[in-house]
Amino acid sequence: MIDVYSTATPNGHKVHIMLEECGLPYQVHHINIGEGDQFKPEFLAISPNNKIPAIMDSDGPDGKPISLFESGAILVYLASKVGKFLGNTDREKFTTLQWLMFQMGGVGPMLGQAHHFRIYAPEKIDYAINRYTNEARRLYGVIDKQVSKTGYLASDEYTIADIATFPWLRSWKNQGIEWEDFPNTKRWFDEISERPAVKRGVEVLASLRKPLVDDKSKEILFGSTQYQKR
Template sequence: MTIELHTWNTPNGRKISVALEEMGLPYKVFPVHIGKGEQMKPEFLKISPNNKIPAIVDPEGPDGKPVSVFESGAILLYLGEKTGKFLPKSLGERIPVLEWLMWQMGGFGPMPGQVHHFIALEDETQRVYGLKRYSDETRRLYGVLDRRLADHEFVAGALSVADFAILGWAWRHERHKVSFADFPNVGRWYDTLMARPGVKRGMDAKLD
């Protein structure tokens, strides 16, 4: 049956459309216009109590019963478990996937997200301070990723949900004022992923 993807055209939304395409799961997009506050509607809060996109509803969840999942990292882990794809079964191989997924969720998302916020501010004093603070940290995180990818094709060894999570934010590198010329390993990894048919479909999926 078809998974419901409740989302908007954001980095966190793209993580899930890419994963669904790569995993070959049928899905239907239900746009949640965050600019109009649709994420606060009672019907959406039933499946995403933190009023954030994305969220999914799987009619064929555990034991064949419907289930809803919110938080993009949790959704990626759920989909990986459901399909057995892009999430290793052995604990040893799973550890780096979990490490890099948590790295994205805890840093490479919140920090670039602050860059997005401060770029848009009109108050120049607040804008300059905040933009420098979070831009510096965002570049540091790109550096961490670049060093990791110097001797790894993908962040956790084999292609995994951690790559999909990080890709959603690396997709906005131009908005972060980051050039891949400064982080060539990230650029190579990004181009490799973006050339995959499933990733292309996920990136082209209409989410708004």
């Protein structure tokens, strides 16, 4: 059994979708980031960077429990566990991993900043909004060009690179994106959206998600609370 500590955000949905795609049994535990659950000692014990998601697999590689944090690492672990969605040859695996790193190092952080400055920042800073909106469009362009050649990000087969990237593009409107500018990305996005496991995965914990607009949530997520030494 895999215990998943998560919430309904793009990074959380990566792991929810992956577990559904793999058909692995799992139990989900809601981490309410607006209330500060991510700072509780029991969560920090498995996710020392106080970020969701994290997992605990009772049947680890050596038959002993293993805990993992960082969504990209979790995807690689689960793909290795079931022998799917990573590629079969070394070439395929490294190609998949480079596109996974593209998401981890670019798509997630940059689109996250676009969300922050376009929606959550207490003051509208034109420089920041323009910078991250333009970067979002650039990244969509990279994806658009790639999937026009390969079908999916790493190859003509669906991999963890697609699973990692897809949830971040679900908020395309908030990122200042117009789909008509990226027709290949739109085709890729729509195709993934129709996968049964994806439909199930994005519903995990979705009913518990609330807009993080109250003063308490904003302070916990964006104020001094997150910087305290623990």
